[in-house]
Amino acid sequence: MGKIVAIVGRPNVGKSTLFNRLVGERKAIVDDFSGVTRDRHYGVAEWLDRKFTIVDTGGFVPHSDDLFEKAIRDQVKIAIEESDLLLFMVDVTTGITDLDSDFANILRKSKKPVFLVVNKVDNNERLIDSAEFYGLGFAETHTVSSASGSGTGDLLDLIVSTLKIEREEEPIETEEENAVVVKDPDDLLPKIAILGRPNVGKSSFVNSLLGFDRNIVTPIAGTTRDTIHTKYSAYGKEFLLVDTAGIRKKAKVKEDIEFYSVMRSLRALESSDVCVIMIDATQGLESQDVNLFHLAHKNGKGIILLVNKWDLVEEKGTNTARDYEKAIKEKTAPFVDFPVIFISVLEKQRIFKAVEEILAVYENLSKHVQTHKLNEFILPVMEHTPPPATKGKYIKIKYVTQLKLKPPTFVFFCNLPQYIRESYKRFLENKIREEFNFSGTPIRLFFRKK
Numbered sequence: 001m002g003k004i005v006a007i008v009g010r011p012n013v014g015k016s017t018l019f020n021r022l023v024g025e026r027k028a029i030v031d032d033f034s035g036v037t038r039d040r041h042y043g044v045a046e047w048l049d050r051k052f053t054i055v056d057t058g059g060f061v062p063h064s065d066d067l068f069e070k071a072i073r074d075q076v077k078i079a080i081e082e083s084d085l086l087l088f089m090v091d092v093t094t095g096i097t098d099l100d101s102d103f104a105n106i107l108r109k110s111k112k113p114v115f116l117v118v119n120k121v122d123n124n125e126r127l128i129d130s131a132e133f134y135g136l137g138f139a140e141t142h143t144v145s146s147a148s149g150s151g152t153g154d155l156l157d158l159i160v161s162t163l164k165i166e167r168e169e170e171p172i173e174t175e176e177e178n179a180v181v182v183k184d185p186d187d188l189l190p191k192i193a194i195l196g197r198p199n200v201g202k203s204s205f206v207n208s209l210l211g212f213d214r215n216i217v218t219p220i221a222g223t224t225r226d227t228i229h230t231k232y233s234a235y236g237k238e239f240l241l242v243d244t245a246g247i248r249k250k251a252k253v254k255e256d257i258e259f260y261s262v263m264r265s266l267r268a269l270e271s272s273d274v275c276v277i278m279i280d281a282t283q284g285l286e287s288q289d290v291n292l293f294h295l296a297h298k299n300g301k302g303i304i305l306l307v308n309k310w311d312l313v314e315e316k317g318t319n320t321a322r323d324y325e326k327a328i329k330e331k332t333a334p335f336v337d338f339p340v341i342f343i344s345v346l347e348k349q350r351i352f353k354a355v356e357e358i359l360a361v362y363e364n365l366s367k368h369v370q371t372h373k374l375n376e377f378i379l380p381v382m383e384h385t386p387p388p389a390t391k392g393k394y395i396k397i398k399y400v401t402q403l404k405l406k407p408p409t410f411v412f413f414c415n416l417p418q419y420i421r422e423s424y425k426r427f428l429e430n431k432i433r434e435e436f437n438f439s440g441t442p443i444r445l446f447f448r449k450k
Contacts, residue, residue: 003053004052007117008086009089042054042266047160050165050166055083057079083112085163086115088104088115093126095132096136108137113140115142116141117144122150140158190237192358195292200279204345205306205308205345205351235359242272274362276306276358277289278306278308281324285327285328300444302365304340304341305341308345309346310343334426337438339360341353369402371400374410375399379397398413407443408442410443410446411445411447412445413449414448415449415450
């Protein structure tokens with residue numbers, strides 16, 4: 001299962017700037033004013049072929065009666081509970097504040113690994129000033145400059161070594177790699193995670209499926225709190241439904257509920273084979289849904305999107321569903337080859353169709369194309385549209401084979417693999433998708449010298 005790292009600290013110490021640097025893109029809004037981050041951001045950080053999930057939280061202000069600050073405070077506590085490692089960020093330009101000291105006391109009680117990250121250390125004078133923060137009593141103290149990136153490499157080295165994150169090397173097919181150690185027969189069953197925002201109908205969808213007499217249902221103990229694994233049979237196939245719904249607590253404000261949903265969804269996503277992302281037809285695809293979608297894609301999971309409450313959409317015309325799907329895929333680009341099913345759990349509309357598509361996506365995730373069929377198709381394609389020459393050197397791709405890995409992984413053997421452009425990789429991926437139907441699943445392409 002993937003590791004989760006949370007960035008925590010008081011307002012305006014540079015948490016979002018560090019988050020943007022670690023994920024390699026500007027996802028979190030950054031401003032000089034405190035309290036800008038109210039929404040939580042999460043993404044995938046990659047370092048030396050190792051990946052982990054990182055969460056940006058709002059600024060922690062203890063004992064405040066402000067509605068937003070109270071909600072953020074509750075969310076930070078959830079992040080502390082659900083994360084595997086915490087980055088406690090402070091600001092060298094202000095020194096140790098009362099908020100820092102109060103927060104440090106909370107973190108010491110968490111029993112989670114905590115790295116104290118002293119930010120804005122971009123010259124020797126500030127490096128000397130950073131020694132003050134050893135007074136907070138944390139064993140691991142690191143100086144960085146989120147704005148320039150200084151010190152972040154050493155920090156990432158320590159994160160991946162502390163969490164013992166395995167390296168994602170270019171795959172090499174071996175007998176040992178393909179061997180499966182079975183501890184529990186249920187471990188071999190496909191795992192289908194039902195993900196989405198609160199109140200979109202996740203639990204209702206699962207309950208509707210479990211209510212049919214033709215299906216065999218056996219409860220299995222959940223692996224994490226409030227995540228329920230249920231064995232389910234349909235169309236002659238058996239799989240595990242991972243329900244991430246049912247987390248609403250009346251004592252919590254809405255923002256807190258949604259953050260808890262995200263943290264638990266990340267866990268369910270990591271352990272699943274296929275991610276079913278459910279949205280509310282009356283609200284559309286929102287930013288949290290898009291983030292979950294991209295995380296599922298980066299983690300090599302099969303993806304299907306269910307648009308629930310389609311019965312509540314008024315004035316539907318001939319092209320309403322088509323236009324709705326087009327708008328969804330504009331937000332998920334460049335990956336657009338996945339099923340979109342319009343359902344109504346309340347009215348029992350197309351829920352069986354949804355199950356069929358889920359099983360089809362899993363089959364595509366496990367699909368293996370024979371080498372001779374693959375080459376019979378792709379070699380003429382590459383002969384007709386060869387890779388563009390680079391620096392006067394012509395690239396010759398000799399043959400391709402698919403490894404027995406998930407997601408579908410293809411290895412192309414050629415003379416100059418380092419000169420293959422990303423645009424040509426996308427071209428080959430699209431051709432393979434069109435010919436062999438890999439709808440709903442990511443495809444990974446590797447190029448090796450031969």
